[in-house]
Amino acid sequence: MMMSVELETAAGEVDAQQTHAYEVVFVRHGQSTWNKANRFIGWTDAELTEEGEIEARVAGQLLLSQEFEFDVIYTSMLKRAIKTAWVVLDELNQQHVPVTTDWHLNERCYGALVGREKKECVRSFGAEQVKIWRRSWDIPPPPIDKSSKLWPGNNPRYKFLMQDGESQVPLHESLKDVMSRSSAYWDEVIAPAIRSGKRVCVCGHENNLRSLLKYIDGISNADIMHVELPRAVPLVYHLDEDLRPMRLANSAEHLSGGYVGDPEEDGTPHPKIAAIQERDRKNVYDLSVSTNLEEVGTPRFAAKLDELGRPWDVDDFGGPAGGGGGEGDFTGSFLETGVGEESCGTPEISSKPLFLYNRGAGKTKGRGGGR
């Protein structure tokens, strides 16, 4: 069924009564233990934290507030994304919906950065270099050593990626590398599902989702540097008959899609989306902020969820704005820095049960007007 929505055309003029053929929702996972520790994660299977579960519940409630229904959620082989999908479905009271996992949707393989504290990397290598490793189009971080326990090629879970006795698991990946696998999965699995009429959610990771959005939305190599996705804020895309994105009136910067709960306000993002992005930026690049802001709390949308955790206040994320790291030129070998694998630590696997809060029962009414 076609829906009438308020859109802008690709040329940017407001066109109030265009129609879209399809809708797809992207959700980045909630906080994991290594997000909380401010470490590079990649394919490391870090657990969702309690805060991360609450973030995922907020995502589910935002979707519930707009009566979304799904037929399938596609996600990675990593539990922080899988559990986020479960929690979203729990909030929607759509637990019957299949969650399909696939390695093509895994986070970027972060190479030798995996396990390292992000602000520490900025101190060692400079903000510019770290930004290139994190956000550039085709420059990968330094490769991880195959002998490292943190290389996923040593994890039996990925033995299906062995070919002629050699693991095909990458030692590092640029965003371009990630896009070559995520776009193949989009073309072969997700796009056909959407075309067949399935209401699709993709629950993923910062860089995996950036690669997919770049692919479907035609974001330039320069602009993709500036795309940062807040955790667990659902991003809605409207697609035409050919699965081309149609620009929403509340589209986020550089994107055609818009965040659920983000009203159109002169191009200014919702204050809480801006606050999440600013928190994330400061926590990596702002060396004048010594507090780990991931441990302070999480900016949230849904006021009613504040009863589930710490009330959020913008002052919690204080500290001077701006700033940045040291010099940006990375010239030496990564291993010469003296930062060894032992500093990466091991994943903190929580033994706590998921579903601390059972808030989903009996709430779904259905999204008016269908897809």
Ligand SMILES: O=C(O)[C@H](O)COP(=O)(O)O
């Ligand atoms: O792998 C990671 O560390 C995270 O999923 C994303 O990290 P980034 O925001 O530093 O790219």
